[in-house]
Amino acid sequence: MKIHKEGRVLLLVLFLVLIASLTGLLYLVEVSQEVFWAVIGFESLVFLFFLQFFRNPKRKTVLNDKLVIAPADGKVVVVENTPENEYFKGEERIQVSIFMSPLNVHVNRNPVTGLIKYFKYHPGKYLFAWHPKSSTENERTSVVYEIHKGVEILVRQIAGAAARRIKWYIDENQSVIQGKEFGFIKFGSRVDLFLPVGTKINVQKGQKTVGGQTVIAELD
CATH class of the missing domain: 1.20.5 (Single alpha-helices involved in coiled-coils or other helix-helix interfaces)
Structure with missing residues (x-):
């Protein structure tokens, strides 16, 4: 191991x-x-x-530009339409949130192949990761992937009550490959994805995910 x-x-x-x-x-x-x-x-x-x-299992990702894969192991706790205010300025997006318990693998993986269009780290609180305000008030990072011109998705690493340290290994204007590691969150935490409205979602609330393998959504 x-x-x-x-x-x-x-x-x-x-x-x-x-x-x-x-x-x-x-x-x-x-x-x-x-x-x-x-x-x-x-x-x-x-x-x-x-x-x-701290285990880091080897994962084989089948690359596919039309698919969004899970950025983390865990359980889907949110699938809903919601406005995203930081980058998309209130534009409605489909939010899919994955909660990672202390027993999950905490490696975070690129859900798509593309260009890092935007990155920002936000210091913040340490509310429980399932708290509705954790996405906007907790310590977090926001990463925007440009898949191809005009198609962007946002991934947010969120610290939880026990997770007091977020790590990332990417920066703006960097090209990344689907399934490769982009970060790590210590202990219980959460990862949110914000996808374009109309995207076909392949998971439902309560479903378990495997980072780098579970298909979260299909892009047009």
């Missing part, structure tokens, strides 16, 4: 801290064998939790 670069240092530090605490428990404090093994079990679960969170 490949570990994402965002978690390697944290996992090393956590491992050393856990080993140090066990060593201290073994040599500095008198505890029963049952307590010692219970502590080992608990610390192993803690380490495994963080280990699975």
Whole structure:
């Protein structure tokens, strides 16, 4: 299993801290064998939790200019028409939101092949990711992909109550490839897509998604 670069240092530090605490428990404090093994079990679960969170599975994406694929693993929590005010200046768009729990892979992938037309980072609050205002008030990034002339989609990374750090590896005027990694959000979080009205949506609320593979929508 490949570990994402965002978690390697944290996992090393956590491992050393856990080993140090066990060593201290073994040599500095008198505890029963049952307590010692219970502590080992608990610390192993803690380490495994963080280990699975930073996993980075290899995904094969079948490139298709007519499809919008899932930018993240998770569950679809919103499918609705809504105005988008930051970039599209109130123009109505189809919003599809994917919630990522701490158990999901948190790698974010380009949903389309195209040009990064717009990028902006917004510091903000840490409301729960499913909160209606998290899309406009939480720490977030907004990324606009120009697929071909006149066709644009917006993807928004949103931090949640536990996710206090958003990472991105793209910039404006950069050409990107569908399915390739563009960012990472630590712990529970959300990704919103804003698609042109009339786009055929292939997912529904409550459906699970696999980043880089699940087809979210079909473009005209």
